[in-house]
Amino acid sequence: MKKPFVIILLAGLPLMAYRAFAGLGAVTALTDIQPWGLVKAANIFTGAALAAGSFTVAACVYVLGIKRLKPLVPHALLMGFIGHGFVLTALLYDVGRPLDVWRVVTNPQPHSALLWTAWCEAAYTTVMAVEIFGGARLERLKAPLAVVAAALAVMYQSTLGTLFLASPHRISSLWYSPSLPLQFLLSALAAGIGTLVIATYLADRAGRRVFDIGYIKGAGWTMFALLAGMFALRLGGLFMGGGLTCTLPDCDGPVVRWYVAELGFGVVLPAAMLLSGDVRRRRRGIAGVSVLVIFGVFMNRLGVTIIGWPHPAGVRYFPSALEFLASGYFILAAVTLYWHFDGRLAEKKSTQVEVQTPAVVSGE
Amino acid sequence: MDSRFRGNDSIVLLWRSQHRFLFGYFLFFQRESNRGLESMVYSVLIDTVRCIGCQGCQVACKSWNGMPGERTSLGATMGNPAALDSSTYTNIGFTELDSPGGTAWHFAKHQCMHCTEPACAAACPAGALVKDPEGPVVYRKGLCIGCRYCMLACPFQIPKFEWDKAFPYIRKCTFCSERVGAGEQPACTRACPSGALTFGPRDKIVQEARRRLAAGGGRYTGRIYGLDEAGGTSWIYISGAEFGELGLAENVAARPYGTYTWDALSKTPLAGAGAAAVLAGLWFIVGRRASLQGQDGNQPGGDKG
Numbered sequence: 021m022k023k024p025f026v027i028i029l030l031a032g033l034p035l036m037a038y039r040a041f042a043g044l045g046a047v048t049a050l051t052d053i054q055p056w057g058l059v060k061a062a063n064i065f066t067g068a069a070l071a072a073g074s075f076t077v078a079a080c081v082y083v084l085g086i087k088r089l090k091p092l093v094p095h096a097l098l099m100g101f102i103g104h105g106f107v108l109t110a111l112l113y114d115v116g117r118p119l120d121v122w123r124v125v126t127n128p129q130p131h132s133a134l135l136w137t138a139w140c141e142a143a144y145t146t147v148m149a150v151e152i153f154g155g156a157r158l159e160r161l162k163a164p165l166a167v168v169a170a171a172l173a174v175m176y177q178s179t180l181g182t183l184f185l186a187s188p189h190r191i192s193s194l195w196y197s198p199s200l201p202l203q204f205l206l207s208a209l210a211a212g213i214g215t216l217v218i219a220t221y222l223a224d225r226a227g228r229r230v231f232d233i234g235y236i237k238g239a240g241w242t243m244f245a246l247l248a249g250m251f252a253l254r255l256g257g258l259f260m261g262g263g264l265t266c267t268l269p270d271c272d273g274p275v276v277r278w279y280v281a282e283l284g285f286g287v288v289l290p291a292a293m294l295l296s297g298d299v300r301r302r303r304r305g306i307a308g309v310s311v312l313v314i315f316g317v318f319m320n321r322l323g324v325t326i327i328g329w330p331h332p333a334g335v336r337y338f339p340s341a342l343e344f345l346a347s348g349y350f351i352l353a354a355v356t357l358y359w360h361f362d363g364r365l366a367e368k369k370s371t372q373v374e375v376q377t378p379a380v381v382s383g384e
Numbered sequence: 385m386d387s388r389f390r391g392n393d394s395i396v397l398l399w400r401s402q403h404r405f406l407f408g409y410f411l412f413f414q415r416e417s418n419r420g421l422e423s424m425v426y427s428v429l430i431d432t433v434r435c436i437g438c439q440g441c442q443v444a445c446k447s448w449n450g451m452p453g454e455r456t457s458l459g460a461t462m463g464n465p466a467a468l469d470s471s472t473y474t475n476i477g478f479t480e481l482d483s484p485g486g487t488a489w490h491f492a493k494h495q496c497m498h499c500t501e502p503a504c505a506a507a508c509p510a511g512a513l514v515k516d517p518e519g520p521v522v523y524r525k526g527l528c529i530g531c532r533y534c535m536l537a538c539p540f541q542i543p544k545f546e547w548d549k550a551f552p553y554i555r556k557c558t559f560c561s562e563r564v565g566a567g568e569q570p571a572c573t574r575a576c577p578s579g580a581l582t583f584g585p586r587d588k589i590v591q592e593a594r595r596r597l598a599a600g601g602g603r604y605t606g607r608i609y610g611l612d613e614a615g616g617t618s619w620i621y622i623s624g625a626e627f628g629e630l631g632l633a634e635n636v637a638a639r640p641y642g643t644y645t646w647d648a649l650s651k652t653p654l655a656g657a658g659a660a661a662v663l664a665g666l667w668f669i670v671g672r673r674a675s676l677q678g679q680d681g682n683q684p685g686g687d688k689g
Contacts, residue, residue, distance in 0.1 A: 188637070
């Protein structure tokens with residue numbers, strides 16, 4: 021591993037140690053009024069959505085037989101594995117008693133949405149590890165594994181939305197809606213595809229693999245359909261949930277502005293851009309749309325977790341410097357690890373091609 | 385469900401047969417006698433009209449639970465400490481309200497409502513919060529993972545977190561479950577000198593609340609807070625002012641809050657199974673098409689879907 025990569029990965033350890041000994045109050049601005057903050061919104065809820073591309077690609081290739089995506093599978097699985105690994109890492113950082121988390125296995129309480137997310141996440145990461153490390157022996161099992169992974173991912177992503185159904189009294193009616201589980205699922209699918217598009221685009225720029233235009237064929241319309249579904253659910257939630265009359269005292273200017281910006285730049289604008297064939301077919305176009313979609317999902321998760329919460333004392337939660345540091349570190353570490361192992365995958369593939377080429381030539 | 389003494393029961397029986405004189409046995413005997421009455425769900429009536437704002441309940445609570453005092457300051461109202469936190473399970477809110485007879489002070493005690501079907505217990509992934517059949521919502525701290533989901537779920541915003549500790553716990557009013565289990569009443573109701581807090585079986589307590597409302601002659605608003613809120617609570621209020629003005633949570637729905645998530649959760653396995661069934665079906669169709677095309681000598685399945 022390159023030296024800067026190692027330095028980046030080790031840089032967060034002092035912070036982890038400080039959090040372990042000083043407690044959450046020392047490293048966050050969280051209070052009893054705002055018990056979940058930036059690490060939850062950015063690293064867990066957004067992170068889980070961004071890592072959703074892996075099962076989509078695996079299902080496309082092994083279940084739907086879309087073979088042109090096959091070269092992407094190892095990269096997508098790697099991304100999903102590292103992404104979900106860092107969701108779990110952030111969860112351990114954010115949970116108050118990380119040494120006791122095994123209690124959710126020995127003493128599960130099945131009515132808890134949080135329990136379901138934890139179990140689905142653990143099972144899903146396990147299936148992905150099997151797919152990654154199982155190698156060629158599992159060739160026959162690829163399709164069933166992809167089906168299982170897809171089912172787990174659907175349950176996982178939607179249950180992340182279900183979590184927030186517990187707080188009708190706290191979350192602004194702009195965001196709160198019984199369709200939150202479906203909203204989380206659709207936006208995670210869109211953001212997952214978007215993350216893969218960007219990763220492929222960057223790998224292409226770095227000369228690791230040529231951006232095959234076949235990779236994004238269909239991605240544009242798929243994202244458009246997901247965004248359109250998302251928009252319909254949001255409008256439905258707004259009308260049915262009374263978001264227009266907005267009874268909570270916290271539907272004030274900044275909250276409404278955040279909501280409009282999130283919906284406008286994260287859902288409507290990318291969907292409108294995708295209507296243009298130029299955007300759908302060109303790699304820069306679709307990468308640009310992907311950036312917007314990811315940004316929109318991040319804003320959405322921040323909205324549900326932080327922005328849309330009432331603050332009776334009039335004091336708004338704003339993350340502390342160490343929260344930004346921790347959140348940034350987890351993202352940077354995940355990207356670093358992905359970039360490193362993605363490079364290794366690319367090297368492996370190019371050496372395989374070199375070995376195979378003479379055989380093909382002699383065969384002819 | 386008797387979480388507090390589960391696992392000790394066999395030891396208790398052993399004790400009972402041989403050491404009837406022991407004080408420990410006395411406690412358990414009290415508990416056994418309570419258990420005999422099936423419908424014995426305990427409740428507390430808070431009558432803010434009778435409250436004189438002496439804060440004796442706060443002192444009794446701190447003292448019984450061994451909680452440290454905290455540095456406070458005199459605010460606009462005389463509530464002190466101003467809010468509940470991880471070392472204050474109960475406090476009195478002081479509210480000045482204009483009424484036809486002049487300005488009046490209203491005192492309202494705040495603490496965990498001990499819901500009949502608690503949202504916190506439904507939210508907890510490890511079963512650290514459970515409803516005791518006798519009424520208290522009990523926190524089994526050994527099971528807590530510190531996820532703070534109970535804090536999001538509680539419609540009364542009661543669970544508090546020990547932010548300053550490296551190994552923190554959730555803190556909230558315990559309904560003195562160890563006292564109630566031993567046939568004693570909670571420390572706060574015991575300390576109340578003015579009859580503002582009445583402890584007893586829930587049906588009797590509700591009856592008493594209705595009796596006071598009927599006999600009150602305009603001193604009460606006529607509503608009982610906690611009868612329907614969040615599906616019913618063990619602690620109920622009657623007062624001479626609107627409950628929202630006294631700092632109690634307003635617009636609490638009349639259904640247990642755990643049902644909001646359960647409505648979706650109970651359908652989630654179906655969604656997962658449905659997704660798996662659809663994908664498996666597509667897999668079968670795609671594979672079939674590919675093999676048929678292969679027989680026809682066409683190119684095997686390429687870009688479809």
